[in-house]
Amino acid sequence: MPADLAVIGLGHLGLPLAQAAVAAGIQTVGYDTDPRAFAELSAGRTPVEGPLTASDVRRMLSGGFRPTTNEAELGRVRTAVICAPTPLGPDRTLDLGAVGDAARALAARLRPHTTVLLESAVPPGTTENFLLPLLEKGSGLRGGRDFHLAYSPTRLDPGNRTHVYANTPKVIGGLTPACTESAAAFYSRLTDKVVRARGPREAEMTKVLETNFRHVNIALVNEMAVLCHDIGVDLWDVIRCAETKPFGFQPFRPGPGVGGHGAPVDPGYLPYSSRTPGHPLRMVSLAQEINDRMPQYVIQRCATLLNEHGKSVRGARVLLLGVTYKPDLADQEASPAREIATRLMDMGAQIGYHDPHVLDWRVRELPVPRADSLYEAASSADLTVLLQHHRTYDLQGLAVKAQLLLDTRGATPAGAAHRL
Template sequence: MPADLAVIGLGHHGLPLAQAATAAGIDTIGYDTDPRPVAELAAGRSPVDGSLTAPEIRRMLARGFRPTTNTAELGRVRTAVLCAPTPLGPDRALDLTAVTDAARALATRLRPHTTVLLESPVPPGTTEGLLREVLEAGSGLRAGRDFHLAYSPGRLDPGNRTHGFAGTPKVIGGLTPACTESAAAFYGRLTDKVVRARGPREAETVKLLETNFRHVNIALVNEMAVLCHELGVDLWDVIRCAETKPFGFQAFRPGPGVGGHGVSVDTIGAHRPLRLVELAGQVNERMPQYVVQRAATLLNEHGKSARGARILLLGITYKPDLPDRQGSPADEIARRLMDLGAAVSYHDPHVPDWRVRELPVPRADSLYEAAAHADLTVLLQHHRTYDLQGLSVKAQLLLDTRGATPGGAAHRL
């Protein structure tokens, strides 16, 4: 059965796009080479990363959404959006293997007049270079003449209830003006505002700038957190006051590390590294070690050693109120604490099972009871279900890495 849209890649990025398209009345298929997520979605079950809930998946299916592993379906759509993952490789460059595989699968079925869009984070030049070459070689068609080709950076913020798909402007950069307009016509059905970039390279670099902006500013406040602790200054109060400035300042807050799918990129293909981003990455990567250092110091100040100490970690996901653990600093923090000889347990309402070094980490059923029993409780993620005022009363010793507890109720990062 023909469809208007194929979303290629059913991960944390592709699924919300498919959801928005389905809700807008666009006949949508979801393609993935991995049969496991396809089977889970077809059964109406939520993905592991929690990007959508089971009821949301079931509503999509009721509206006609069809997950599939059949490449023949890709030859029956008017628009195809590639949302394949691009993790960092060993050289800290983005790994484009999944994008290439997705493009090859599409190329064998690509028809004239199809609009092909890429949303995966990629180095500038990928759309008009690698992607174009793969599509043209596999289809025998020419981009900009036989089919439209454009890039639009993914901008979704998982769990954000204020800025959804429709309220977040879409940036578009097409290979030709006609490609841009074709992409704009598609995204105009999903979002309130479309922003036209000069071309695909500019649109690709938008994603690079937005992601690195986040990481650099988090690194700044992470360094400020270390400095303020040494000076005896309440950084959280500093940020509270600073964010009252109506211009020239945007509040970022420190934490135990930087997780998520939007990884900072300090090298751009074969081009020179971005020195500031490289330094920011080093600062952020040191935060789990700093949290462990603070934990050990706190225990020592209260007459206890990290060796043999019972340490409870609260919230092990990378973002509040979501089960997604992509890039969460909790894993490294747990490993380092275990290396010090601590007995680590955890509590997280969104994660029923957690393994570190292939070994199960004990999960606390009763939060207050576990906090009262632990020598040290460390808040790594502030889920809405946590009553931090009550927790601060029950816990023997509480280290808050998110600045979420009331003033004076805990030791803050």
């Protein structure tokens, strides 16, 4: 049975979109070149940690969702959405290789009047300067005339039960006004509100601004955390007071590092240098530098606490609590826990961990011992470090049981533990 929609890329971006489309009654096919993803989804399991559970996948399958590795399926839909991953490369620019592969696969099957949408995180200019030429070359069709093309930045907050797909506004920017309206007609079936940008570049830059806003403000409170500790000020109480201001302030909280899939993007280093001035965003670069330093600062605090209690890091038993990047999810993408564990191991510490969502955890390809009994492990460890606050953790009880507790999330009651 022909589908109305093809979601290309069944990872952290594509699966939630496919889930929303199936829930809206849209016949959806999911295309991915990874045979493992196809096998897992076909069997009713999720191929990636975080966005969906196995029960979510089974409901999608029963609702008509069809995973496939067959490119021919891409030529039978009215709308195709590219949700390919764009990981950071060694030079901290986004790798568009998977987007290019998706575009070439789609172009070979692209039919007139199809609406093509890009949701991957990309630098501004990608839709027009990178995606459009690939689609036109591979299909022989003309964008904006023979097929519609638009960009829509993904806005996902995994685990957020308040802001879900249906009530989160969708920004869209089309190659032409007709492209924008075609994209709006599709997304209005999935979400309550569609916001029209002036064009693809404005929509792409919206994603850059939103992501960098988060990183810059986290960097600010991370710097404040170091300063406040040095001068004996309770930053967590400062934030509690500051967030009562009804205007001009939005609370952010420090932590051991910044994880997740939203990498900061500096559009000063675009691959389209002839079309851009090439001036870097200095604040974004500085924010990244500050956030990258936080795991080392956590190590410094660990060493200081152990030393103050007559112990050395070498030989110390250290228990890490919560190794995911976000509370109450299994996703470990860019979590600072691995770097912290690695640095502690290099200093001679004996590392163990506990996380209710991660049953097997490896550092440098070596398994890290998992604590079966949380309280027993905390009481026997020389230092317990809370890296992620999962709701199942009884922090009051942990503070009583642990010999020494460092809370990097400010989640423990005041005075119950050493806070970041």
